[in-house]
Amino acid sequence: MSLTNEIIKTRLVEKFGDLLTEWGEPYGMLSFTAPGDHNLKVMNALNDEFGFSFLTDLTAVHFPDRKGEELAVVYHLHNLVENVRIRFRIYAPVEKPDVYTATGVFSSANWMERETFDFYGVNFVGHPDLKRILNVDEMDYFPLRKEFPLEDQTRIDKDDDMFGR
Amino acid sequence: MARPVRFNIKQKSTTDWGINIAEAPQGFSGEGFFTTSLDKVVGLARKNSIWPLPFATSCCGIEFMATMGSHYDLARFGSERVGFSPRQCDLLMVMGTIAKKMGPVLKQVYLQMAEPRWVLAVGACASSGGIFDTYSVLQGIDQVIPVDVYVPGCPPRPEAIIDGVMKIQELVHNESLRRRNGDKYRLLLESYGIQ
Numbered sequence: 001m002s003l004t005n006e007i008i009k010t011r012l013v014e015k016f017g018d019l020l021t022e023w024g025e026p027y028g029m030l031s032f033t034a035p036g037d038h039n040l041k042v043m044n045a046l047n048d049e050f051g052f053s054f055l056t057d058l059t060a061v062h063f064p065d066r067k068g069e070e071l072a073v074v075y076h077l078h079n080l081v082e083n084v085r086i087r088f089r090i091y092a093p094v095e096k097p098d099v100y101t102a103t104g105v106f107s108s109a110n111w112m113e114r115e116t117f118d119f120y121g122v123n124f125v126g127h128p129d130l131k132r133i134l135n136v137d138e139m140d141y142f143p144l145r146k147e148f149p150l151e152d153q154t155r156i157d158k159d160d161d162m163f164g165r
Numbered sequence: 166m167a168r169p170v171r172f173n174i175k176q177k178s179t180t181d182w183g184i185n186i187a188e189a190p191q192g193f194s195g196e197g198f199f200t201t202s203l204d205k206v207v208g209l210a211r212k213n214s215i216w217p218l219p220f221a222t223s224c225c226g227i228e229f230m231a232t233m234g235s236h237y238d239l240a241r242f243g244s245e246r247v248g249f250s251p252r253q254c255d256l257l258m259v260m261g262t263i264a265k266k267m268g269p270v271l272k273q274v275y276l277q278m279a280e281p282r283w284v285l286a287v288g289a290c291a292s293s294g295g296i297f298d299t300y301s302v303l304q305g306i307d308q309v310i311p312v313d314v315y316v317p318g319c320p321p322r323p324e325a326i327i328d329g330v331m332k333i334q335e336l337v338h339n340e341s342l343r344r345r346n347g348d349k350y351r352l353l354l355e356s357y358g359i360q
Contacts, residue, residue, distance in 0.1 A: 135301060136268075139300075151299060154304070
């Protein structure tokens with residue numbers, strides 16, 4: 001019998017109970033929310049018991065309006081045998097965005113957590129080398145947080161009217 | 166109807182093969198000798214033997230390839246020899262978007278070039294950041310290295326790049342031999358943190 005979203009959801013609820021919330025299936029992809037300190041437990045369970053052996057994506061989203069849980073860290077997992085994908089997220093406050101690192105479970109998380117730190121400032125506790133990866137080292141802010149404008153603020157020699165600002 | 170042949174219909178002179186010879190600089194000539202100022206001779210020689218160093222990162226680089234190709238043929242202007250070592254080249258042609266992380270690399274390439282050196286910024290991105298008004302893109306390479314000629318366009322046509330190279334040729338031709346030793350030039354480089 002193939003692994004369906006219903007089976008996964010039932011077994012996860014059996015295991016974690018009320019801890020997992022915000023269940024949904026947008027475009028057929030099972031999604032849920034886990035508590036901030038449970039990300040590794042959920043990931044280990046999905047890896048060991050459900051065969052989600054591939055971390056396809058790890059990123060963050062900034063929701064400035066969700067007070068106390070502004071930063072969402074999103075994990076995408078893939079079961080290569082059954083060809084099932086799953087997604088779950090955890091929330092962290094923007095004042096103290098500490099999240100346990102997933103590098104112990106998936107080595108591929110190393111690169112993606114550095115990228116997420118680079119752009120959103122999520123502090124992955126236990127990451128072996130958490131520093132900027134894509135932006136210049138001198139950058140002193142996290143550019144994809146909503147409070148920062150997209151445009152380069154350092155330029156001084158251009159007329160804003162001529163450049164569509 | 167036969168397609169009219171538009172090319173190669175003019176009878177070429179068999180003596181000069183249509184080759185243009187550069188005009189001799191102003192000077193005094195007599196039987197068996199010619200005198201002029203060193204500036205002019207050096208300028209003339211440099212102008213017609215510029216070695217470009219292409220620093221191509223995106224679509225402007227494709228236009229540059231067309232410029233080097235047989236149809237537009239930058240070799241007609243003495244820039245036949247494209248060098249891929251900065252140490253051998255005179256003209257740094259920056260073509261394409263330069264990300265902020267690429268800035269130090271570009272500066273390093275510039276520093277590795279020997280004097281006299283010129284810089285041509287090809288296209289909107291190299292000149293001003295272009296459409297990439299964003300946190301990760303350098304808003305014009307003149308933030309890290311001094312630029313001699315800017316070529317506008319997104320991307321510029323090969324004709325525009327050739328025009329830019331000809332403007333560089335003009336600068337090379339008319340440059341005083343003392344310019345690179347002067348205080349003004351030293352201050353210019355110091356404003357970029359060079360030397």
